[in-house]
Amino acid sequence: MYMAAAAAGASTPFSFCRHGSHAEYDDAVFSGSWMARRPSAAPHGGGASGSSFGAAFRQQHLDLLDYLSDDQGVPAPPPPAAVPSASYVTPAPAMGPAEPVVPDAVAAAGGGYPRSVAAAAAAVAGEGRDRTMTDKIAFRTRSDDEILDDGYKWRKYGKKSVKNSPNPRNYYRCSTEGCNVKKRVERDKNDPRYVVTTYEGIHNHVCPGTVYYAAQDAASGRFFVAGISHPDLN
DNA sequence: CGGATTTGACCAGCGC
């Protein structure tokens, strides 16, 4: 179980409810927009989950070897000074910035994939939301299962064989009504042992199974979220 | 029977 105070100020634009216990996270690619333009609050039902992505990984003792900020697909604006980007993700240790550690599959899955990213950004922008770019994260995991149990309920809506890859790409959409978060899952063409997962968007609801702890403010009498926990993480 | 999955068709963007 982990507690996370909403006041911690380190809410993430994308945090998992839980992680598959059998997956090893090897590469994670954060899009520039996701890094720099994260909403200060709101993910997962208002950001109450509070744990950063990096912290979540560490908390689960997952082997996040490296990741990089990927700005190829989206012309990431310079991070606003007010956005403490380093507070919610832990920079990879001494990684060559120009080293293309991102597998092709990751790039194809969204990281550094101009067309899809642009299309997705346009799609999101067209929804009339105040966000102009898509929050996207792609990472590679070593897993036998293609579906990582992140706690959310996904509905498969498409499957496509992609060019230069023997493995098909599966398309999933968050099955929660009103939530249009999508994810793409495919096996790394270079190493089928790895699964490349790309999440796109931010959940506008709480994670199923998440337990919120309420506390009452003595002064105002108002209730507030004092913390959350996920049964699986206990 | 309702929800999830499968899968072929369709559409839009991009490169030539």
Added chain:
DNA sequence: GCGCTGGTCAAATCCG
């Protein structure tokens, strides 16, 4: 303009 490719739709099918 055309072909290729990725992404999505939707009807059919499967499954609990």
